[in-house]
Amino acid sequence: DVKVTQSSRYLVKRTGEKVFLECVQDMDHENMFWYRQDPGLGLRLIYFSYDVKMKEKGDIPEGYSVSREKKERFSLILESASTNQTSMYLCASSLQAPFINEQFFGPGTRLTVL
């Protein structure tokens, strides 16, 4: 059974803290993605990676960075958390073109920044 896992389901942090969100997939997918999900805004892409050590900015990269040191792991980093980063964070993975296929999603991390 294919699987994308995220390190935490719920996380509470304080303003200014450095926050790490981890995502691991076991499907040998090349592509990995980080989204944030907010009511009424749908899913917005923060960063994606198409290979180890490669990354591309999505639509809302400000305040975030990412790391992909191994193919199966993609980390999202909030260098200095702020209250406006309170959100649901979803990780996803997919095969690379020409195998246009679905994205497989993790369960999400609900982050609250106080």
Next chain:
Amino acid sequence: AQTVTQSQPEMSVQEAETVTLSCTYDTSESDYYLFWYKQPPSRQMILVIRQEAYKQQNATENRFSVNFQKAAKSFSLKISDSQLGDAAMYFCAYSLTGNQFYFGTGTSLTVIP
């Protein structure tokens, strides 16, 4: 960036009835991929159905089918014989290359017993 529009923030359907969720998108490309995803409450997002734009035949998966109107850039999802387990947030998504996906804002579906 591509835009995907879901104009119905909330929908409801009686159990065993049929409901259609709307989605429109904006693209100048001729070959692309469209998806419907389902996100049940507090559960993982999963794929419901996918459609390749070069295929004229509408995709079908059991009780789920799409009405793909390429010229109108419309991609609606029809759920037949609705069940309580169909209650979820539904997202329409577009992808050109498989390296980036663009999602709509979602439609929350309530199934009334």
